[in-house]
Amino acid sequence: MTTTDVRPRGRWVRGVRRTLTGLHPALESVLAAVVGLLVGAVLMYIWGYDPWRAYWALLRGAFGGDYEIASSIARGVPLIFTALTFSICVRAGMFNIGAEGQMYIGAAAAVCVAYFQLPAGLHLLVGILFAAVAGAVWSLGPALLKLTRGVSEVISTIMFNWISRFLVFYLVAFVLVDPRQAQRTVRIPVSARFPILVQGTDLSYAVFMAVAFSLLVYVVLWHTAVGYEVRAAGLTPTAARYGGISIKRTMLLSFALGGVAAGLAGAATTMGLPPTYAIISGLPELMNLGFDGMAVAMVGRNHPIGILFAALFFGGLNAGGRVMQFYGSNPVPLEMVRVVMGAIVLAMAIPELIRLFPALAEAGRGLARTIARRKPATEEGA
Amino acid sequence: MSQTSSRSDTEQGDGYFLRAERITKVYSDGTVALRDATVEIRPGEIVGLLGENGAGKTTLTKILSGLLPPTRGRVVSPRGQVKFASPREALDFGIGMVHQHFALVGTFTAVENVALSHERPFAPLTLSATRERLEGLMAESGLKVPLDVPVEKLAVGEQQRVEILKVLSQDVDLLILDEPTSVLTPLEVDDLFQLLRRLRGEGKAIVLITHKLKEVGSITDRVIVLRKGAVVGDVQMAEVTKEELAQLMVGKEIGTRAAQVVELSTDDIPVPISRHKEEAKRGSGVLHVENLSVAGDTKSQAVDGLTFDVFGGEIFGIAGVEGNGQTELVEALTGLRPAMEGTATIHEKNILGLDPRQIYKLGVAHIPEDRWVLGLVLPFTLAENAILGVHRWDQFRGPLSILRWGKINAHVRALMERFEIQATGPSAPAKSLSGGNQQKLIVGRELAKDPAIVIASQPTRGLDVGAAQYIRDTLVEMRDRGRAILLVSADLDEVLALSDRVAIMYEGKFMAVARPEELDRQKVGMLMGGVGVKG
Secondary structure, eight states: OOOOOOHHHHHHHHHHHHHHHHOOHHHHHHHHHHHHHHHHHHHHTTOOHHHHHHHHHHHHHSSSSHHHHHHHHHHHHHHHHHHHHHHHHHHOOOOOOOOOHHHHHHHHHHHHHGGGGOOHHHHHHHHHHHHHHHHHHHHHHHHHHIIOOOOOHHHHHHHHHHHHHHHHHHHIISSSSSSSSSTTBBBOOGGGGBSSSSSSSSTTTTHHHHHHHHHHHHHHHHBBBBHHHHHHHOOOOOHHTTHHHOHHHHHHHHHHHHHHHHHHHHHHHHTTSSOOOOTTTTTTTTTTTTHHHHHHHHHHHEEEHHHHHHHHHHHHHHHHHHHHTTSSHHHHHHHHHHHHHHHHHHHTTTTHHHHHHHHHHHHHHHHHHHHOOSSSSOOOOO | OOOOHHHHHHEEEEESSEEEEEEEEEEETSOOOEEEEEEETTOOOEEEEOTTTTSSSSHHHHHHHHHHSEEEEEEEETTTTEESSSHHHHHHTTTEEOOOOOOOOOOOOOHHHHHHHHTTTTSSOOHHHHHHHHHHHHHHOOOOOOOOGGGGGHHHHHHHHHHHHHHTTOOEEEEEETTTTTTTEEEEEEEHHHHHHHHTTTTTTTEEEOOOOOOOOOOHHHHHHHETEEEEEEEEEOOOHHHHHHHHHHOOOTTGGGEEEESSSTTTTTTEEEEEOOOOOSSEEEEEEEEEEEEEOOOOOOEEEEEEEEETEEEEEEEEEEESSSHHHHHHTTSSOOOSSSEEEEEEEEETTOOOHHHHTEEEEOOOSSSSIIIIOTTSBHHHHHTTTTTTGGGGGGGGBBBOOHHHHHHHHHHHHHHTTOSOOTTSGGGOOOHHHHHHHHHHHHTTTTTTTEEEEEETTOHHHHHHHHHHHHHHHHHHOOEEEEEEOOOHHHHHOOOSSEEEEETTTTEEOOOOOGGHHHHHHHHHHTTOOOO
């Protein structure tokens, strides 16, 4: 019967644990990014690539010049929106993974502006409004299911993702299709496009919409009574109810606001994405942006400002990864970038993991005791 | 009547099964749950463990059954000292406990649940053997439960029987039951008691935790009375009256009521609750409740047709053992739980069916019984917590629903000063505060509403003496300013000392409503235990 309290090594382990668990959230995210990159490096090394050259290429491709930086930002823009969708709902105490589907619907709604004409600025605004409303309306499905029937939003949003995916496949192929170019929808007219910010790149004025929306979400959540209610309900629903807050209302609101964000992601990837300004059959420009947004949200610690930086980082990984796969004699495949992303998301959980260590150790000891127990637990009397 | 069983008795005690010797338990937050408690359990005997809330009954049984280690003292058996690292080890030793909240997997059948309790890592599952064993046990003990129905579909009494069978199937010699009758119908109680008597006949030791005097009288052989963590009585049931037991449970008669100073009975724990109160100047009626019935989570009628009034300038106290409907009553009055029937009005405006915020607008402040679940959003800052429930008031909210953090922070600083809240500042997270400061924050927030009535539920629970006294003084001050106070507390001394009128609640009804001067502690003890008092 040894006591485990006083071990020489214990102090060191505890020290590390204290340091890690007390880390500032922002530092945690940086640490996770570093760990993710290291894991990627080890994997590249094992498969015979040169990690240093690959990362150098990645860095150059992401931030090596004006063009590269602009591309990285452009790739981050939709991620900002989809990350916000996830984060708003996390703050309200829900796990909304429906950004993907809501974004598809938003994109399809945005494309509809091609069917009528309006003055330049107004046309753009109407398109944004279409996308935002469509995303919000689509998000109401899971929200209402949850509020009226208690359906878990995790399940229902996944289902709604599939529904919207094939719905938009159908719309792209049969309804919104361009009669002359059957592989894509009609193009959004010039009057409804976001102007290009940096000529020759994908970066449009949509980035301002993303930053502005981020700031708006920040203000709403932290500086209005409504946002206060949403956060209170997300953290301690019982206390929120005691405080006279309607949980149903905060859930509905956060789902709708998240839907607006996802819809805007759809607007940014159609009205703000040259050169096609349309949805291509199979949705290659949209696919997975909603899911990547969840990773961005985690790295950004579900904070609108953190998300801006995290989206820039992930946008850089995406943009740089494309360069990485053309670089040198033994180029690294793009999939490696996704490995790094996955490793980063996993590494985000390290501080939590360390909090779990004592519990794991206790479970291990319990198991050992169970196996060892063959005699009754009686000791010799004192 | 001897206060504790004499030492020499237990020394010769050949026949004891387990003895807890001089057990002291101090929890990590500094609460002393047990003080030097010595009890002995003998085979073939039903022992009642009697005491108020917080007397240490549950802690004692948890130590006996291996769930908690004692801070000081030891548990011995005739075979020597025993130490349990887990309930499983205690079970192997022959000690089984049936908790108030059953540890059953709802979707499993009785057989599967019992098999689960026998399960060891990496050992094969033995459903058929378990079934045979259970059928044998059921024939032996007369306990009948459906074996192949998911237990969640069974009645509560049946679930309890599954739980008891689960423990019996481990061949226990000591069966501990924590408030086993609180969820049962009278018929089920009779069945249970028959079973316990049969088990006693088989030579098993049985410990029954309870606060119901009636039950103690009808089933136990010996009663151990705990008060404030100390064993204050260990008597043969045949040698004592219910009145004596009630007195033991709640403490000695206090002769100084007239001086309005109440002191706790046991000499070693002096926690005086003093109140220098002016005579109540009762104002007009504030809260009027008529024929109110409220359903509980498990009981269909947790509050059973209550009618009462609370007037301005008085403290109306509700005493009673917890779980007799107090929580449901408060929740119904504050908009957290729907009422089944009856009316409740504040200044003649109906409050039933309103949501909490509308009720606050009518002048209600609510100090909830659980500050971590209801009263505070722990990760929130002081400032954020200080506006919970009043966050939509105009003083804190500008145009476009923008929160005025400047004004809120100023408000919090004023609260911190006035209520002596120790914290680094308005942006400190509430979870970083001590329990006393958290409670002061809640009290401060609620009283800052300038309410017509304060509904305070267990307002001093878990607080140190200083913080508790501060909060009591604050409530009295509110009363003196003409506000109505509805005080619900399981701390009898507190209720008696603070209240102008006291109601004693038992199973959803008021056993009596009286001025504290008219009540002696023995009477209160009887009423709390559900025994009516004549005259």
